[in-house]
Amino acid sequence: MKTFRIGGVHPHDNKTYSAHKQITEVPLPQKAVIPLVQHIGAPSKPIVQKGDEVKVGQLIAEAGGFVSANIHSPVSGKVQKIDAIKDAWGMTMPAIFIDVEGDEWLPEIDRTPTINNICKLEAKEIIEKIKAAGIVGLGGACFPTHVKLMPPPGKTAEVLVVNGVECEPYLTCDHQLMLEHGEEIMIGIQILMKALGISKAVIGIEKNKPDAIEHMQKLASHTLGVSVEPLNLRYPQGGEKQLIDACIRRQVPSGALPIEVGAVVDNVATIYAVYEAVQKNKPLISRVMTVTGKEVKNPGNYLVRFGTPLSDVMTVAGGVPETTGKIIGGGPMMGRAMNNIDMPANKRVSGMLLLPESESLRKKPENCIRCGKCVSACPMGLEPYLLSKLSAYQRWDDMETHNVMDCIDCGCCQFTCPSARPLLDYIRVGKATVGANIRARAAAK
């Protein structure tokens, strides 16, 4: 069985808490707050005003640039105000506040569960529809999907690599989505293949989801050009560069995008959203989130409308246990710890993981013993011990020569370090500084 060829670690996957839990809908909130930054790139521009009546699926904010995305109203009701909110990490951002009244959808949205597998649209029309629906990568990076579907001149796509890996421990939403909506995902894959003008797609799934592998294999056997690649367990296999390496044995060069080796990577959740947008006229207004943790009462996979406060989602999952020390947005390897859960659900939050206090604190760092385990663990072939030391001494230029910009933030180095050193903390500081230096140099030219 395949996996990527450099580095990686094997954390305990802890998926049993929420695995195979039916996707459950979370009730609508009374008040929805829709942040205008839910993707990588420029913030979206609001096109509604205080007092406007909106329906579910109505465009309320337009993309603010090429790399940006539309935002649609996930609820029906009246716009109360457009104001700043503080997200769960203390950052301020503009948001649209809507008082929810009923649940009235735009008439063109097909809400029936019938599966519509005929798509007569041209490639250009498909991309236009995906763009209009505000679809971004739901695997974590939130990169606008339509941008990926338009390769820059001189580059051609050859393979669609579908990310069904879900290598982050604890998370199970993609797994459950494949089990419940495999057919829709398969149609979504064909739509994307048509949009890209290619005839080959590979779905990468890790072997800890044997039922998903079997289900998708069965569906793929009826679909021309689509195959399933069962993968060995290894983190960070869901990183796009690692996934491409694992599935089609090509390595994206330093600083380049997957299209350089002819690959386009999309997550299964994104592809499901593509299906809904193209075949059902439904824009991206909700997503499946995993709410999990050892002590959570009803861990599971929840379908959440954007704008719903995360605290409401938590209530459905049985409330925050007394012993909780840390709440992480996303998985434990790359997710971000939140300081409150009043923030609304949005495109960026793939799950909530509640860690008990006993697992919330880091170990005390000891001296580096130069064991080299971080070097063997780094999936990008970097030297974390060296980069963190260079960062501590503020030797930014040396960090650049040692390829710090290749770092994908996966955290393997820090995970594996016997001395529990905060390697990635130092590397992030260096990466930010080196990145700023590179941009300043480019601007000066």
Add this chain to the structure above:
Amino acid sequence: MKQLIVSAAPHVHSGDSVRRNMLNVIIALLPAFIVSVVAFGWGVLIVSATSVASCLLFEWLIAKFIMKEEPTIGDCSAVLTGLLLAFNLPSNLPLWIVVIGALVAIGVGKMSYGGLGQNPFNPALVGRVFLLISFPVQMTTWPRPLGFSSAMPFVDAETGATPLAIMKNAIKAGDSSLLNDLPTLWDMAVGYLGGSFGEVSAIALLIGGIYLLCTKTITWHIPVSILCTVAIFSGILFLTIPGAAAPQYHLLTGGLMLGAIFMATDYVTSPMTPWGQIIYGIGIGLIVVIIRTWGAYPEGMSFAILIMNAVTTLLNMYIRPKRFGEKKKA
């Protein structure tokens, strides 16, 4: 709601620790230790206990009163240094010499650079080589094991020439008939021969090495490259120089196994990348055979490792891991 704990990712840890790695090495040393106790008797226990206790004491004193830091003897690295130093000593060495060795190993070899992780040279070997140069008579007077049944008294050890001394004489004289005095290969493999007490049983050391590989405490690169280099290089000499011993004698004698599996693989003083480790191992293998064949000392493992320790920084600088997506240069 109460305050939540916020920190940057990753939020989980492998559970690996310095202490766990050090304990794994200590466990891996046990088979050889047991063989030594059986072969050499109480002396092994007394020398080891003295060495470990003095290493711990010196590290604690230096950290507390000279460096004014919280002592970290709980990480077991000083225990390991003490044990490795003892493994490199004869089991009848006067205890005051053992204490001096521990002081040099910990004081000069480790703490003078700033403690764990900072030292360029293997501390146990720094202590050992200091003793070898300062007290050559006591350090090369090895007891001869009397057999596995009788535990030997500590002081009245009978001493004898080591296989390496025999090999040295043979190659100096260019007379391979002198090699007939060597013990049998089986005696060498199980440890029925004179020498520093921890290095005598190749089989016990190999069992420890397998344990280290299975627990992923070390990788194969350093031991395998050292052993292969020694086998190939000494094989070439065996075929070309009169009086040179066959490769199997080189592999089974002296500190080679102990050095290759336990001393050269010390995290702090060995290179980080697989290729760096292989070059480092080849270097050690070449130097040890050169010293054994042409050098003034019969054994050169300690010197070989210390010399390659000095090259480690350079290897880390020039031998980079393969970057993801790196193209082979045409």
